[in-house]
Each structure stands twice: as C-alpha cells, then as structure tokens.
Amino acid sequence: MEDSEKPGAARAVRRTVLGDAYVDASAADPDPVAAEFQDYVTAVAWGAWARGGALTNRDRSLLVLAMTAALGRMEEFRLHAGSAHRAGVTDAEIDELLFQVTGYCGAPAGVAARRSVKQVRAERERAARDGAGR
Known part of the structure; x- marks a missing residue:
C-alpha cells in the first residue's frame, strides 16, 4: 500500500468495525484540535489494522478486547x-476471552x-426489541 x-x-x-454512527459522531466535534486528534487516533490505531499482515x-x-x-x-x-461482531467475533469468543483475561x-x-459485556448485550437486546416493536 502506498503511503498516500x-x-x-x-x-x-475504522468505519467498518466501529460503524458509521460512531465515526460520524466522533468527527462531529467542531473543535479543530478534536478533529486533529481523531485523525491522529485513526492513523495510529486503525493504521495498524489497515496495514495488512498475518492477523x-x-x-x-x-x-484489542484483551488489551483494553x-x-x-x-x-x-x-x-x-459492542462492535466486535462487525469484525467477525462471536459472543462465545468474547465469553472465552474473559476467562483468559481473568486468568x-x-x-x-x-x-x-x-460487567461491560453484560451492559453491551443488554443494550443490544433492548435495541433489537425496540426496533422489532416498530
């Protein structure tokens, strides 16, 4: 991949994994320093994802889940x-990851x-229920 x-x-x-809504919201801050910071985070953190390689x-x-x-x-x-499913991670894999983190x-x-996983799943279920009730 060329540097450009x-x-x-x-x-x-970043958009594929975190979703359009999150990325758009994080870019909506009118503060120029916030925009520069988002560009930096994207280049550093998500640049590691975009570089390719064996992973x-x-x-x-x-x-990322294990490290955070x-x-x-x-x-x-x-x-x-909450975004891991977009990268192909299942709930069962996250559950197993928690045993490794604990150990x-x-x-x-x-x-x-x-606790965080339980909150994420409860929010996902609520959103699915609310969406199904429309």
Whole structure:
C-alpha cells in the first residue's frame, strides 16, 4: 500500500468495525484540535489494522478486547465489545476471552470486562426489541 493510501484505508477499517454512527459522531466535534486528534487516533490505531499482515480483523478485534480489558480501559472495551461482531467475533469468543483475561490479568480486570459485556448485550437486546416493536 502506498503511503498516500494509508489514511483512507485506516478510516475505512475504522468505519467498518466501529460503524458509521460512531465515526460520524466522533468527527462531529467542531473543535479543530478534536478533529486533529481523531485523525491522529485513526492513523495510529486503525493504521495498524489497515496495514495488512498475518492477523485478520477478527484477530485484531480479540486482541484489542484483551488489551483494553487488561488495562482497565472499560470505556474503550465497551466500544469494541459492542462492535466486535462487525469484525467477525462471536459472543462465545468474547465469553472465552474473559476467562483468559481473568486468568492472566486478574479477577478485577475480568469482572469489570464481564460487567461491560453484560451492559453491551443488554443494550443490544433492548435495541433489537425496540426496533422489532416498530
């Protein structure tokens, strides 16, 4: 991939995994520093996804979930747990990941991540119910 193609590829992967609504909302801040920061985050974090290599987006999603849980970054963990299905990650895989996080990073990290997963799933079920009732 040419250097000139990298920013667009990073933006495309971010949009594919996190969804249009999230990316559009994060880009809506009129503050120029916020826009520059979003561009930087996209280039650094999502550029790693867009570079290719031996890992699939599913693999990368699982790794991001494990790392954010291990670091106690529950806001980011929730974001990625709610978006992981777009990268091909199943609920069963997230459940298994929580056992690994707990075993290798400790019960506080695993318990916090489990709480977040329960919240994400409850929100997803509520949205599905609300959408089905229309």
